[in-house]
Amino acid sequence: DTGVSQDPRHKITKRGQNVTFRCDPISEHNRLYWYRQTLGQGPEFLTYFQNEAQLEKSRLLSDRFSAERPKGSFSTLEIQRTEQGDSAMYLCASSDGTANFYTFGSGTRLTVV
């Protein structure tokens, strides 16, 4: 296992299109987190899963954002009807829930034009 994997690394999309990002956590980690990061800011929490259950989603930025983790392994983050303000780095992290340190992926850089 090489860590947390995110795909794609970069995505350029036109305003109004839908985009989906994938995150593959470390295989034995049951917790998975999504963050958004804009330039000059720290990562901003969006949502997290424990196994397949989404335990916190109130901080998703709008109803255009949704996330799934159907089998408790990989997760997807979808943004519908993208806006220019959605341009950011989207980060995924995972943990085994026994200690509060988290392994992050390299992120997906989204550019909405």
Place this chain on the structure above:
Amino acid sequence: LAKTTQPISMDSYEGQEVNITCSHNNIATNDYITWYQQFPSQGPRFIIQGYKTKVTNEVASLFIPADRKSSTLSLPRVSLSDTAVYYCLVGDKSGGSYIPTFGRGTSLIVHP
């Protein structure tokens, strides 16, 4: 959630020791202190974690006074490759409903 306060930026030179202090005045009894490092276009990377006194690993040292209201990350003999943003987080090690919350971090620039 315990809030943390760090300097926005710091400058240093190669070979010097760098100390970054984080304030967390309302840290809870069960909270641990964790530091992450982030390079541009990468996700944050775990550096070190501690509860009290001093913790040292191959990368850094973490000093935590008895009242635990602050902590200091110490990077010995920094190099240009240590230029990065450093984040201090506090939270319950057991996980529970803890959600790691990042501030703006400290941007460290190491000069030749």
